[in-house]
Amino acid sequence: MTERETQNQNGPEQSGAPAGHASFPPERMGEEQFLRQILVRAQMSEFAQDPFIMSRAKGVHYWDVHGKKYLDGISGIYVVSVGHSNRRVMDAIRKQMEVLHFSPTMHGSNPLALELANRLVAVAPGDLDAVKFLSGGSEATEAAITMARQYHRLSGNPTKYKIISRYQSWHGSTMGSLSASGLTSRRSMREPLAPGFIHVFPPTCYRCPFGMEYRDCGILCAKLVGDVIENEGPDTVAAVIVEPIGHTGGIIEPTEEYLPLLREICDRHNVLLIFDEIITGMGRTGQMFAADTFGVLPDLLCVGKGLSGGYAPLSALLCRRHIADTFWGDPATNPGFVAGHTFEGNPISCVAGLATLSEILERDLCGNARSVGAHLRRGLEGLRRHGIIGDIRGRGLFLGMEFVRNPETKEPFSDRISIGKRIGKRALEHGLLTRFDPNWIALGPPLILTAEEADQIVEILDRSIGEVLEELEESE
Ligand SMILES: Cc1ncc(COP(=O)(O)O)c(C=O)c1O
Structure with a gap:
């Protein structure tokens, strides 16, 4: 089993999500052979190492082909404005x-x-x-x-x-x-x-x-x-x-x-x-x-x-x-x-x-983007206590954080560390989808997001940042 398979076995029965596409990979083919037939946006060999394949979705959540549940902090990629499975x-x-x-x-x-x-x-x-x-x-x-x-x-x-x-x-x-x-x-x-x-x-x-x-x-x-x-x-x-x-x-x-x-x-x-x-x-x-x-x-x-x-x-x-x-x-x-x-x-x-x-x-989703966006931003501000957030930017439900080694001097982390990517990947392991780059992370959840769901985003980021920093300390 891959990491993703073992982490969360929330199948459709438990989740209330619609049933998605079945078996991956199909029985007739090996996984690598199957994956080689598609070109995705990511580097192909990196994608094939731990393929991220969504099977179904509802509200602000996705489920992958192994049944793992994700909070969609990025609306797919800023797309799913009114949520998944909107009736x-x-x-x-x-x-x-x-x-x-x-x-x-x-x-x-x-x-x-x-x-x-x-x-x-x-x-x-x-x-x-x-x-x-x-x-x-x-x-x-x-x-x-x-x-x-x-x-x-x-x-x-x-x-x-x-x-x-x-x-x-x-x-x-x-x-x-x-x-x-x-x-x-x-x-x-x-x-x-x-x-x-x-x-x-x-x-x-x-x-x-x-x-x-x-x-x-x-x-x-x-x-x-x-x-x-x-x-x-x-x-x-x-x-x-x-x-x-x-x-x-x-x-x-x-x-x-x-x-x-x-x-x-x-x-x-x-x-x-x-x-x-x-x-x-x-x-x-x-x-x-x-x-x-x-x-x-x-x-x-x-x-x-x-x-x-x-x-x-x-x-x-x-x-x-x-x-x-x-x-x-x-x-x-x-x-x-x-x-x-x-x-x-x-x-x-x-x-x-x-x-x-x-x-x-x-549903006044512009209003919701303003109010829940402000709530989410307050939550992100709280993450400054980790001492690596240099700046928080954006409006409504379109927010990003830039990570730095030293917020006073704005000294960046070295490229080798790729801190944003590490935190984003860790958040993904914890079931949160974000947009991440070497030095920053962005959020753009569906406009239907609630304050409680915004809190969950912050909680996962909090945990992810903490864990990544601990790892860095150990390795330095
Ligand atoms: C600001 C902006 N403009 C244009 C595009 C291109 O859109 P598409 O990928 O739908 O062709 C994107 C895609 O991410 C975008 O973010």
Whole structure:
């Protein structure tokens, strides 16, 4: 038996969870042979050593193929906004299956896509009132980039094509979204990437890339975006794309002035501001969009992950009225926004999106993200007593902790120790799913999380940190 098998034998009978898929590996094949047939996101040999395979889920919990139960501290990966096995969403999908599961996307749309667009526009800030549906986050950010370029071309500025984005960011795996991404570890393997993308430093105030202190710095990282636009030539720059709260850099939370300043700079140079809200959208930061949380209206807004709660692949690109209007006109000279995908706005995904949105609104899950998020944060603050938490960042139910050897001096742990990964892995052994990196851990549990479940998350992290520190002491 593997470690996971022995640790928790909570089968479906005891747990009340729906029965999942049966035997792993199947009797006809050995485990390694079976696993070699799939490529997952992780390093394959590492994955095969102790394969993490989910079988069923309910509420805020998963069960793996061996019956071990996990508290889902990360909503799958910021996706399962309204929880697992949500009755309303499942029933809506089942009903829609009987009526229409696919409509001809080359020729038009379907009532579910139209209704969801209408309802999204109603909850979106400002005049973000046209919606392009897609199937995943990368498609949405890719569409935002192409829409920005096409918008400028159609509005008489055909030389504006450059995209400014930030180091440490993640916008997706397709060539355009990857070229915009600033995560060296994921970019370098696939270089050369597309030309026309320029990177700037994000507002990592805890470790300012310019060695400055917040407020004394005059928000240099935002101002430099203006300098970059001026040096590149404003007539060549199409858009700036940012995650309002950066994820992959370790939950990069902007200061209050940062996003308003970017807005001002973009307006000054007729550059579109794109918010990648693939993670932060749909209530995660305590408002429907981080644009609301920070009070800044982007020109284009990408939303995905939590939009359909993970019940079907769905993402969307919202754009402001003046941008949407450029795609109307004489078909002889204006092709419309032809960038599209076969599965865009399919009825099953859209009905999942509609039911998910109803759940978020009617159960006030934005409010829950604020209140339980504040409770969770207080719990995490208590973990500072371990003496290795340098910073706690984030909003609502999107929180992260950066670990350091010395919180006074911010001295990091050595790479060899990979403290965040160790703690994250230990938490996983104790039945808590988080997002972990060498120096940080992030949490993004379903928006239905209760205060008691938040306490369980903190309790498992507390135990995990304590155990890892004990081990480190013994080995040093
Ligand atoms: C901020 C952000 N943008 C875009 C993406 C890409 O989304 P997808 O993996 O659905 O293509 C991700 C995925 O993690 C993301 O976190």
